Amino acid sequence: MITKTANDITALREETADLGQLALSMTVRAVRSFAEADPDLAQETADDYRRAAEESQQLEELALRVMLLYQPAAADARLVYAALESGPHLERIARNAQKVAESVTRLDGALLGDPSVGIERMGGTAEEMVRIAVTALQEQSTAGFDRLRDLDDILDNGRREAERYAEAHLHEHPEAAEVCIGYLEVTRSLERIGDHACGLAEKVAFLVTGVRRVIDV
């Protein structure tokens, strides 16, 4: 393989991994900023979304260049596919992490009864899902993928429980509407992070095995 091609393919692999790392880091910090009601960490996390969006765009441009210039095959073709398909999932994970962080800023430490325990569990679950998918992307493996569906169910159930709790809470405390909405936004964002982690894992599965696999049904 000529050096120019090899360099671009290496760059594609590295940029995909870097964007994965950024999306994971934003998820971890967003969840922590919620758990610790840390507005500074929330702001720092939200600010990182712009970088994630830019890296996602750069990744797409590089993947298209590799595809159009080199007509890659086998592992290289799978990498191009994975990069093109993973980029949007990683960007969406980062976007939802930003939303969680922005909600933390808006809530400004306000508490909604005691649903935070459930949300913290959702946060840990979303973080774990992103870690599984991103680590697999970086290490080109499918380790942990068997657990993703169960973890995704935890997020789906968590969101439904949060909705029920918020509905009941609003009957008793109509003045807490804004806080309720803030909490629901967090749960929705965490659930979406889980969905995109599943989507990312599906692309990684193809990258590794060459066979399409459906995780999030």
Add this chain to the structure above:
Amino acid sequence: MSNNEDSAVLAARDLHLWYGEKEALKGISLDVRPHEIYALIGPSGCGKSTLLRCFDRMNDGISGCRVEGKVTFRGADLYAADVDPNDVRKRIGMIFQRPNPFPMSIRDNIAYGPRIHGVVKEGEIDEIVERTLRQAALWDEVKDRLHRSAISLSGGQQQRLCIARALAVDPEVLLMDEPTSALDPIAMAKIEELACELKHDYTVAIVTHNMQQASRISDRTGFMLMGELVESRDTARVFTKPQKELTERYITGRFG
């Protein structure tokens, strides 16, 4: 005989071939199935063309060439003592890298084979000429100049003429040894399109260095290296997720 070998049009089993002391094929076993395009890929000198030529016994005339193992055509041993190589070549046509029309008219190029095999009526020859030129997607381009020299045709037209010439003796198999490597992209595309059409009536085995060509037109692909068949699988699989690391390295250009 295995079931695969039974259903294959062409089959090799533990095929070894030596050029003098040099072992060019080292225990090749593969099947070419009916109405498929089977592509052989691999670096220069790996034995692709040698293997292809075993299927119509074109190595027979090479001094010091020795073959062991089994090569069958529709289950019958191609190297049996009572097999006439000329009969083999009638049923298994070969298209070479460089177009090699005879220095005679377009019509006579096509008529050459049928005449050798006993077709003498000019009306019958005319039918064969039109049929095979149509099959080779060349009729419309040459129908008004059938008596002109074949050498006056472009390279791509000459190669299609050679395909028509091969079809004129009613083969069952077409072997193509890098048939487009001397052609421009437009002529190459016509030959590829033609190969895809021909597989409905014939079985095609093609040697190519063009990886995209193999992935575009073939149903199954075999990767050869240093006289061995490393991998033989569905083309989509070979070019998506090869089973063998060597194949992956070759088709991604990381070989050597």
